[in-house]
Amino acid sequence: MRALDLEYMWDLLPVLIGYIPLTLFMALIGMACALVLASFMAVERIFRVPVLDLFVRLFISFFRGTPLLVQLFLFYYGLPQVLSFLTSINGVTATIMGLTLHFSAYMAESIRAAILGVDRSQWEASQAVGMTQFQMMSQIILPQAARVAAPTLVNYFIDMIKGTSLAFTLGVTELMGATQKEAAGSFLYFEAFLVVAAIYWIIVEALAFVQRHLEIYLNKAHAR
Amino acid sequence: MTSASAISITGLNKAFGDTSVLKDISLEIAPGERVVVIGPSGTGKSTLLRCLNFLDRPDAGVIRLGDLTVDAKTVSHADILALRRRTSFVFQNYALFANKTARENIMQALITVKGQSKADAYTRAAAILDETGLTKRADAYPAALSGGQQQRVGIGRAMALDADLMLFDEPTSALDPEWVGEVLDLMRRVAEKRQTMLIVTHEMQFAREIADRILFMSDGQIVEQGPPEQLLENPQDKRTKAFLRRVA
Numbered sequence: 001m002r003a004l005d006l007e008y009m010w011d012l013l014p015v016l017i018g019y020i021p022l023t024l025f026m027a028l029i030g031m032a033c034a035l036v037l038a039s040f041m042a043v044e045r046i047f048r049v050p051v052l053d054l055f056v057r058l059f060i061s062f063f064r065g066t067p068l069l070v071q072l073f074l075f076y077y078g079l080p081q082v083l084s085f086l087t088s089i090n091g092v093t094a095t096i097m098g099l100t101l102h103f104s105a106y107m108a109e110s111i112r113a114a115i116l117g118v119d120r121s122q123w124e125a126s127q128a129v130g131m132t133q134f135q136m137m138s139q140i141i142l143p144q145a146a147r148v149a150a151p152t153l154v155n156y157f158i159d160m161i162k163g164t165s166l167a168f169t170l171g172v173t174e175l176m177g178a179t180q181k182e183a184a185g186s187f188l189y190f191e192a193f194l195v196v197a198a199i200y201w202i203i204v205e206a207l208a209f210v211q212r213h214l215e216i217y218l219n220k221a222h223a224r
Numbered sequence: 225m226t227s228a229s230a231i232s233i234t235g236l237n238k239a240f241g242d243t244s245v246l247k248d249i250s251l252e253i254a255p256g257e258r259v260v261v262i263g264p265s266g267t268g269k270s271t272l273l274r275c276l277n278f279l280d281r282p283d284a285g286v287i288r289l290g291d292l293t294v295d296a297k298t299v300s301h302a303d304i305l306a307l308r309r310r311t312s313f314v315f316q317n318y319a320l321f322a323n324k325t326a327r328e329n330i331m332q333a334l335i336t337v338k339g340q341s342k343a344d345a346y347t348r349a350a351a352i353l354d355e356t357g358l359t360k361r362a363d364a365y366p367a368a369l370s371g372g373q374q375q376r377v378g379i380g381r382a383m384a385l386d387a388d389l390m391l392f393d394e395p396t397s398a399l400d401p402e403w404v405g406e407v408l409d410l411m412r413r414v415a416e417k418r419q420t421m422l423i424v425t426h427e428m429q430f431a432r433e434i435a436d437r438i439l440f441m442s443d444g445q446i447v448e449q450g451p452p453e454q455l456l457e458n459p460q461d462k463r464t465k466a467f468l469r470r471v472a
Contacts, residue, residue, distance in 0.1 A: 121319035124279055128319075129333035129385065130309035139336065143323045221323045221365040 009191045012182055016199055019175040024203075026092060026174070027161040030099035034160070035153070037100065038107035043137055045112045056108075063105035069166055072098040076170045091172035099163055103156050110156075114149035115141060147218040154211045158204050165200075175199065229290030229310070229388040230255055231420070236285030236296075238268070238275055245271045246282070247444040253389070256418035260431040260452075263441035264467055269424040270316075272441070273391045276422070277311045278304045289388055309337060312382035316394040318374040320366040326377045327353060327362040330384050338385075352380040356410055372403025379410055383419075390414070392423040428471055432456055440464045 041056045063071065076094040080087045118141050126136035168177035175196060183192035231253040238246040245268045253259055261269045274280040276287060282296040289310050294303045320329050327349050334345035353359045356376040366374055375395060382390055395411065396404045408430050415421060415434040425431060431438055432452045439449040442463045448455065459465045 119322070121315060121317055122322060125313075125315065125319040125321060127279060128277055128308060128311075128313035128315075129381070130305055130337045131333065132305070135336045139332070140321050140323065147323075222367050223365075 004194075005188055005191050008186060008188055009195050012192060012195050015182065016175060016178060016196055019173070019178045020199065020203070022092070022172075023161065023164045023175045026096050026099065026164045026167065027157070030096045030103065030160055030164075031157050033096070033100040034104040034107055034156075037104040038111050039142065041104065041108035042111035042115060043142075045108065046115055047133075059101075060105045060108055063102050064109075068098060068102045068163055069169065071102055072166055072170060091167055091170035094170055095164060095167040095172060098166075099160050102163075103160050107153060107156055110152040111145060111149050114145035114147075117148050118144045147222070150215055150218055151211070154207065154214070158207060161203060161207070162200060229420075230288075231389055232286075232288040233276070234286045234288075236272070236275060236287075237283045238271055238280060239283055245444050246275065249285070249444075249446060251439070251446065253420060253422065256420055257436050258415050258419075258421045258434055259423070259437050259439060260435040261422065261424045261439045261441055262426070262428070262431060262467070262471075263439075263447075267441045268444040269441050270393050273313070273393050273422065273424055276389070276391060277308050277313055279313070309385075310388045312385040312387035312390050314375075314378050314382050314390070314392045314395045316398050318366070318371070318378045318398070320374055320377055320381070322366055325363050325365055326358055326369065326373075326380075329366070329377050330381050333381070334384055348384055352384050355383075355413070356380040357406075370403060371399045372406045375399060375403070375407045376410055379407070379414065383414060388420060390419055390421045392421065392425070394424050394426070396425065396427060426471065428456070440467065442467070 041060065044052055044056050072094060075098050076089065076091060080089060122140055122144060123136065126140045131139070164174060165176035167174050168180060171177075173181065179192050179196040183189045186192065231251075233249060233251040236246050236249040236251075237244070249272060261272065263269055271280055275282040275285070278299070285296045287294045287296075287307065289307065292303075292306055292310065294307050320326075321332060324332060327346075330349040330352050331342075331345040334340045334348060335342060340348070349362075350359075353362050356379065358373060358376055358380065361369060361373055364373075366377070369377065379395070392411070396407050399407060404427070408427060411421075411423070411430070412434055423431075423435075435452050437449055438452050438455045440447050440455060440459070440461070440463075447461045447463055448459065455464070456468065459468055
């Protein structure tokens with residue numbers, strides 16, 4: 001048993017904090033893309049567009065059914081071997097792509113469930129006033145589904161933030177990669193990973209704070 | 225606000241599974257006419273209304289509304305939209321947009337469906353809110369409104385559309401008794417403008433007051449019809465007599 005090297009941890013902190021923006025960048029872009037893709041797939045699953053439905057179901061099945069790490073390796077190491085124009089794909093792009101596709105598969109299912117939870121009267125009222133299906137979905141149904149889906153979607157976002165740490169396996173020096181390098185230089189593995197664990201934890205807690213305000217906003221129509 | 229288009233319904237049929245709910249219904253409604261449909265539960269009154277704007281899809285029949293002709297056998301997506309845009313619907317359970325305020329509920333279709341500017345829709349909504357006595361509650365969400373207020377918004381939302389035909393599907397049936405009066409008062413005011421209305425209701429006194437004609441429906445058919453005095457005082461069919469004895 002040895003004492004923790006607190007001074008090393010203190011000095012390491014600002015170094016690692018410098019990598020937070022890259023982690024957040026990958027997670028935020030990934031989340032934004034995944035939300036769009038997942039909403040599209042959820043709506044498709046509701047209306048069951050012929051042929052397209054088959055592709056969407058296959059997509060969801062594959063990206064839910066295989067590990068994120070396998071998917072990242074497929075994109076980064078595998079795809080460039082078969083698609084020559086992808087030779088220049090970098091680790092960050094591959095990570096964002098992987099996170100987007102992987103999490104959109106999960107999110108599509110929770111958005112679909114939230115849409116099905118919107119009361120039938122809301123669909124009928126939209127139809128009765130003569131809205132098109134697009135107007136109905138974008139202005140009445142999806143905003144109400146968002147309220148129901150928000151807690152699970154934030155959960156996926158949290159998972160996605162932590163998932164960015166896999167980028168290090170594609171050679172990207174992000175939070176996790178940087179920690180790994182620092183630890184390898186100092187041999188103070190316990191201290192280094194303790195610091196990075198704390199950083200992830202604080203990011204996620206900050207997000208939980210944002211979540212509370214988001215939910216208050218989404219619930220404003222339902223306060224009595 | 226007098227509606228100009230006559231409505232003609234011919235050979236309307238609807239079945240749910242093996243159960244035939246509407247049996248060859250034919251009906252003409254003159255512009256400005258206020259028609260009330262009465263009858264026992266489960267005889268297809270609501271289904272008749274819901275088939276007229278294709279919330280339920282009729283199996284057969286032709287609906288003519290002014291120059292618009294919609295045949296259930298050959299109906300297109302565009303026909304359905306056109307029909308819905310020339311009718312308005314008041315739901316038993318109000319069915320207000322839960323994510324919109326009272327004012328936004330009224331403005332919603334004016335902007336998205338009728339393509340009005342926000343300013344025009346706002347002005348129109350303000351007039352409707354005033355007429356329905358809801359100006360003070362304009363920015364409240366449905367969840368914060370009483371049943372009576374919600375249904376007044378529901379009627380206001382339908383009024384704003386200036387439809388050729390307003391459909392009312394048991395608009396007071398879900399209300400606590402204390403709110404029924406204010407909703408019927410509002411419907412009376414709409415009726416006074418000679419707005420063409422087709423109303424399903426169990427409020428017999430109200431029907432007698434505002435209807436130009438009452439239809440009695442039973443088992444998916446229009447059994448008999450006539451002016452209120454005639455149908456309510458001197459019914460001919462034994463089913464009408466039995467029904468009126470029960471509700472009187």
